Amino acid sequence: MVVKLLYFASLREQVGSSGESLDLPLGVASVATLREHLIARGGVWQSALAGNRALRVAVNQDLAVATTAIKEGDEVAFFPPVTGG
Amino acid sequence: MSGQSDVRVQTEDFDAGAEMAAMRRGDPKIGAVAAFIGLVRDVNDGSAVRSMTLEHYPGMTERALEGIVTEAKGRFRIEHARVIHRVGELQPTDQIVLVITAGGHRGDAFAACEFIMDFLKTQAPLWKKEQTVDGTRWVEARGSDDQAAARWEPRQA
Numbered sequence: 001m002v003v004k005l006l007y008f009a010s011l012r013e014q015v016g017s018s019g020e021s022l023d024l025p026l027g028v029a030s031v032a033t034l035r036e037h038l039i040a041r042g043g044v045w046q047s048a049l050a051g052n053r054a055l056r057v058a059v060n061q062d063l064a065v066a067t068t069a070i071k072e073g074d075e076v077a078f079f080p081p082v083t084g085g
Numbered sequence: 086m087s088g089q090s091d092v093r094v095q096t097e098d099f100d101a102g103a104e105m106a107a108m109r110r111g112d113p114k115i116g117a118v119a120a121f122i123g124l125v126r127d128v129n130d131g132s133a134v135r136s137m138t139l140e141h142y143p144g145m146t147e148r149a150l151e152g153i154v155t156e157a158k159g160r161f162r163i164e165h166a167r168v169i170h171r172v173g174e175l176q177p178t179d180q181i182v183l184v185i186t187a188g189g190h191r192g193d194a195f196a197a198c199e200f201i202m203d204f205l206k207t208q209a210p211l212w213k214k215e216q217t218v219d220g221t222r223w224v225e226a227r228g229s230d231d232q233a234a235a236r237w238e239p240r241q242a
Contacts, residue, residue, distance in 0.1 A: 085170075
């Protein structure tokens with residue numbers, strides 16, 4: 001299934017991309033498994049998304065948790081903790 | 086300015102006085118208006134700040150702020166609330182954010198204003214990047230902001 005991925009702020013700079021359309025293999029259907037899938041790219045993806053880094057994830061513009069399901073056509077955004085105001 | 090959204094994310098500056106006047110115009114139920122304005126300081130974490138760039142997530146930022154305003158209206162007795170947050174490049178002394186709440190009495194107006202700011206700082210997708218004399222850096226989230234948001238009891242369903 002194809003999903004739209006977005007990266008913001010320091011994470012966007014680290015991975016050198018503001019977003020992409022990605023065809024996910026079978027078995028990648030949650031926030032946690034998607035993060036693992038991206039980490040498996042290695043290099044900057046591994047360091048930027050590593051499990052010990054505090055990151056927020058939104059699915060279709062709602063804050064999500066590790067177990068949140070991902071389905072065809074979803075917009076999934078990864079970003080660091082927010083610092084507005 | 087009736088009919089305007091409660092939430093705006095914009096590069097332009099805002100006029101707090103005009104926004105407050107517009108919010109309560111012609112509404113005799115309003116006995117109290119509370120407002121908060123956040124500004125760019127020239128020093129942060131020991132470094133002189135030359136300028137700041139605010140990034141957001143178009144669509145989600147507005148959606149998150151609207152959710153926070155809706156939650157505030159459910160928790161507190163207020164008639165109106167408005168949030169304006171600027172994005173793009175800002176200089177020291179520039180205005181960043183405006184929160185206005187209005188209701189019958191000051192207690193709920195003050196509390197709702199503080200509630201909105203506490204959740205804006207921890208929930209709304211906005212990120213600050215500072216240009217300092219020592220270089221460029223992303224502002225780190227503060228634990229004290231999480232603690233401020235955690236003060237508010239979960240609302241009973």
